[in-house]
Amino acid sequence: MKSPLYLHPGRIGSLELPNRLVRAATSETMATPEGIVTESYVELYRRLAEGGAGLILTGHMYVDPRGQASANQTGIHHDKVIPPLRRATGAVHQAGGRIFAQLGHCGSQTKLAGIRPVAPSPVPNAMYGVQPEELTSADIEGLVRAFGKAAGRAAAAGFDGIHIHGGNGYLISEFCSPHANSRTDEWGGDAERRSRFMFEVYAAVREAVGDGYPVTARLSVEDSVPGGLKREESLQRARTLAGRGIDGFETTYGVMRSYLENIRPYVAVQGAQAWRNLVVQRAWKPAGAEAYYRPFARAVKQVTGLPVILVGGVRTTESMTEVLAGGDADFLAMARPFIREPDLVRKLEAGRTGATACVSCNMCLAHDGFDPLRCWRTSPRSVALHISKTYWTNRRRGG
Numbered sequence: 250m251k252s253p254l255y256l257h258p259g260r261i262g263s264l265e266l267p268n269r270l271v272r273a274a275t276s277e278t279m280a281t282p283e284g285i286v287t288e289s290y291v292e293l294y295r296r297l298a299e300g301g302a303g304l305i306l307t308g309h310m311y312v313d314p315r316g317q318a319s320a321n322q323t324g325i326h327h328d329k330v331i332p333p334l335r336r337a338t339g340a341v342h343q344a345g346g347r348i349f350a351q352l353g354h355c356g357s358q359t360k361l362a363g364i365r366p367v368a369p370s371p372v373p374n375a376m377y378g379v380q381p382e383e384l385t386s387a388d389i390e391g392l393v394r395a396f397g398k399a400a401g402r403a404a405a406a407g408f409d410g411i412h413i414h415g416g417n418g419y420l421i422s423e424f425c426s427p428h429a430n431s432r433t434d435e436w437g438g439d440a441e442r443r444s445r446f447m448f449e450v451y452a453a454v455r456e457a458v459g460d461g462y463p464v465t466a467r468l469s470v471e472d473s474v475p476g477g478l479k480r481e482e483s484l485q486r487a488r489t490l491a492g493r494g495i496d497g498f499e500t501t502y503g504v505m506r507s508y509l510e511n512i513r514p515y516v517a518v519q520g521a522q523a524w525r526n527l528v529v530q531r532a533w534k535p536a537g538a539e540a541y542y543r544p545f546a547r548a549v550k551q552v553t554g555l556p557v558i559l560v561g562g563v564r565t566t567e568s569m570t571e572v573l574a575g576g577d578a579d580f581l582a583m584a585r586p587f588i589r590e591p592d593l594v595r596k597l598e599a600g601r602t603g604a605t606a607c608v609s610c611n612m613c614l615a616h617d618g619f620d621p622l623r624c625w626r627t628s629p630r631s632v633a634l635h636i637s638k639t640y641w642t643n644r645r646r647g648g
Contacts, residue, residue, distance in 0.1 A: 253566065254573040255581060256598060259303065261556050262463035262496030264409055266347060266580075268303035269573060270594050273499075273560045273582035274351045274412065274467075276308040276617045277323060284311065284324020286333045289621050294337050297587060298346025301594030305346055306499075306582070309353035309414045312399040313392060315367055316354030316420065319618035325352065325399045331406045338407035349410040349465065350403035352396055352454070356420030357381035357429075360618055368423050369430040369437055369446075375474045375504050376418060389436055389446065392420070397453030400464075410463030411454055412499070413447075417511055421447050422469040422503035425486065428477040429504050440482045444489065451490060463496045465558070469503025470545040473510050478503045480545075484552050497556035499582060500545035508614065512585075513541060516562035516609045539568045547577040558582045562609070566602045588613050589624045 259266045279290035297305050310325040311317045317324065324330055334350075341348045357368040358376060366374065367388070368381035384392070400411050415421040423429035424446035430437040437443050447466075454464055468487060472478040487498060502511050517539045542561035550557045559578035563569060569581050586593055586605040593605060612625040 253570055255569040259579060261465060263461050264347060264463045266303040268594060269580045270303050271558055271580050271582035272297050272302040272305045272587045273584035274306040274308050275584045275588065275622060276319065277622050278321045278616055278618060279621050280321050280323045282321065284322065284326065285330055286323055286337060291337045291340050293622065294348060295340040295344055296591040298341040298344035300592035301598060302346065302587065305341065305348040306412050307348065307351050309351045312352055312354055312395040315364060317361055317364065318355035318358060319360045321618065325350065325402050328402065331402050334406035347409045349412040350408040351412040351414050352399050353414030354392060354420040356423045358418045369432055372429050372431060375506050386434065393449045393453050396450045397457045400454040400457040404458050404462065410465065411458060413450060413454060413466040415447055416467040416469045416501040416503055418504045421450060425469055426472050426478045426504045428472055428474050444486050447486065448489065451493065451495060455494065460494065465497040465499065466490065466495060467499045467501055468549065470500050470549065471502060472504040473502055474504050474506060480548060484548055487549050487553050491553040491555050497558065498549050499558040499560055500542050500549050501560060512611060512614060513562060514609050514611045517564045517604065518608045539564050540572055543572060543577055550577060556580065565604045585609055585613060588622060589626065
């Protein structure tokens with residue numbers, strides 16, 4: 250019997266992958282306050298590799314201390330993080346998996362008290378409303394170097410590739426956005442200068458790891474805010490990066506007003522019947538169609554010809570097959586379904602079809618900075634306890 254397209258092997262740069270299913274990057278909250286990963290982090294990625302994901306993308310690791318987005322986030326800002334990360338990559342490889350390190354800087358989008366957010370311009374963050382400190386040219390050049398050093402550490406720790414976080418309102422996407430970047434110097438003022446930071450970060454990463462090492466990027470295709478990034482500008486950015494040797498893209502929003510614009514609730518679930526009794530969920534209406542970033546993926550695929558990873562609401566084997574058969578993307582990334590079912594690919598290999606067990610209830614989102622990543626959809630009681638714990642912890646922190 251012929252295997253479905255999503256179980257066919259694929260390639261990103263020099264790396265052969267056993268299937269087209271990617272575990273999308275997800276914050277773990279499994280590091281010490283200094284950003285050093287714990288054994289729970291190692292076990293998380295061991296389970297995902299054993300579960301058959303063709304490629305695993307880590308949650309974004311901050312390359313500079315001021316780039317930390319939330320508490321207990323993984324850092325890759327110092328050489329001391331390398332040995333623990335090497336244990337994680339070793340566990341993945343022992344299980345037959347492949348893993349990319351996602352490198353990022355939160356810019357103005359941070360939840361941490363005590364950190365003065367930084368950004369290209371002192372424009373209030375679209376999501377949190379906090380006004381950041383404007384980076385100097387010397388600061389920017391230092392951050393470019395920080396990305397390069399972080400890439401070198403990732404290679405030394407045994408990662409199979411680098412995934413540059415250029416989306417979702419974090420620093421690189423802020424530089425790319427006319428909403429967040431109002432500079433008039435060499436780092437802003439027109440599309441070419443707004444692109445410079447991302448291009449120089451890519452160049453620093455490529456120099457650190459060499460030409461044969463896979464490097465991909467999460468690319469902002471559009472902003473969701475007025476006066477933000479338009480698709481035509483981002484597609485030119487993708488063309489340029491393709492010409493400079495990047496190995497692939499994952500497509501997403503850039504600057505956003507809410508995480509729910511990117512991590513949409515109840516995708517492909519009609520009425521969310523199983524959760525209607527939870528008061529906290531009643532305002533979260535079903536998001537409707539699957540694969541909501543498919544137009545972004547199609548556009549980037551058409552202008553670059555490179556491998557494209559489609560993330561965002563992939564939930565059924567029917568849509569997986571249809572997207573790949575249509576040529577709009579080469580790989581399919583899922584975050585929440587792999588939280589619910591780390592062994593999802595093994596189940597698909599055994600012949601399972603239809604929808605994933607994840608209903609996109611989004612209760613897993615509340616873990617960030619509070620609890621280790623997990624699926625809370627085991628019972629209404631566990632969800633209620635989680636909400637209560639998150640609320641009171643946030644109150645104690647002054648949030």
